[in-house]
Amino acid sequence: MTRSLLDDVRITGRFWHFKIDGDPQPWKRKGGFGNRSYNPSRNAQKDIAWAVRACCPSMMNEDENLLWGVRLAFRSKRIATTDVDNLAKNFLDALQGKGMCWTNDRCVREIYAIAVPDPVPCTEGVIYLVTPDYLASWSVLR
Numbered sequence: 001m002t003r004s005l006l007d008d009v010r011i012t013g014r015f016w017h018f019k020i021d022g023d024p025q026p027w028k029r030k031g032g033f034g035n036r037s038y039n040p041s042r043n044a045q046k047d048i049a050w051a052v053r054a055c056c057p058s059m060m061n062e063d064e065n066l067l068w069g070v071r072l073a074f075r076s077k078r079i080a081t082t083d084v085d086n087l088a089k090n091f092l093d094a095l096q097g098k099g100m101c102w103t104n105d106r107c108v109r110e111i112y113a114i115a116v117p118d119p120v121p122c123t124e125g126v127i128y129l130v131t132p133d134y135l136a137s138w139s140v141l142r
Helices: 042-055 084-094 132-136
Strands: 015-021 031-033 036-038 067-076 108-117 122-130
Touching (some): 015 042, 042 084, 067 084, 084 108, 084 122
Parallel strands (some): 067 108
Antiparallel strands (some): 031 036, 067 122
16 A cells, blocks of 8 residues: 555645656755855755746745645655655755745754655655644643
8 A cells, every 4th residue: 555645644724745756866065165165956956946836836935934844755766875864955955945935944843754765766745834733732741
């Protein structure tokens, strides 16, 4: 039985599903010398941003008060050599900024990411709004 990324998602009714064909790209450490620096993940992040924008144009916003959840499935033949946290970081960074999903990735309060070996590479996911009440229900300090 194949699980869906929508299984067991408690959402506010606003969610966006997307699928990006191609090998998922991990975040790579920025490099540089002196005042010069470069972001080796920049091209992969642009590809992610454009693909999500094409699938979910109504999701782009400027509201810093919205809280987000993200569920991601990274599918690739070479997934065993990549850290899932670096795949997720690259994705979150790609959708950060003015005119994107969130102005800062600290607005993302819930992440579920899985790396799946698959001969057909892609990144599939669901981005959804979460409420403060939903987040409070997860308190481990009660």
